[in-house]
Amino acid sequence: MxxxxxxxxxxxxxxxxxxxxxxxxxxxxxxxxxxxxxxxxxxxxxxxxMVEALKKGDHVVTQGGILGKVATVRDDELEVEIAQGVKVRIVRSTVAQVLNKTEPAAANG
The missing domain is CATH 1.20.5 (Single alpha-helices involved in coiled-coils or other helix-helix interfaces)
Incomplete structure (x- = not known):
């Protein structure tokens, strides 16, 4: 107890x-x-x-393995040229890598 x-x-x-x-x-x-x-x-x-910095002319690789050049940039999608005259629309977030960025033309003067 x-x-x-x-x-x-x-x-x-x-x-x-x-x-x-x-x-x-x-x-x-x-x-x-x-x-x-x-x-x-x-x-x-x-x-x-990286995805927000994409612009026209960048060479990209998508998550599906497609190589192409960015032709048009819209709000949430890109138009990527994968061959001459062949363009596909992809969602921005599916870009896995930017191979080379386009540089602005330097003023030689």
Whole structure:
């Protein structure tokens, strides 16, 4: 009926032990964040910047492996010329890589 001294001592020590059990979980989350989540967010940000910077004349590769030259840039889509006189419309976000960017003509004077 009454609590023995051994039970009373064990109940008081439980709060520090409970926090110690969460330390490995916190460490695992921190490692996962720095090794997986953060690099993925960085790649997404770089891809978004690359897609927003597309302009007419850029040579691109789509995620489907199609090589072409950007002919027209619209809000959310591009018209890419894949052969002479053959143009396809693609969604901007499907561009995987820009092979070479068109440079503005330098003023030689």
């Amino acid at each position: 009454f609590a023995t001294p051994a039970f009373a001592q064990a109940a008081g020590a439980g709060s520090g032990a409970a926090f110690a059990q969460f330390i490995p979980l916190i460490l695992i989350f921190a490692i996962m964040y720095f090794l997986m989540i953060r690099p993925q967010q960085k790649r997404v940000k770089q891809h978004r910047a």
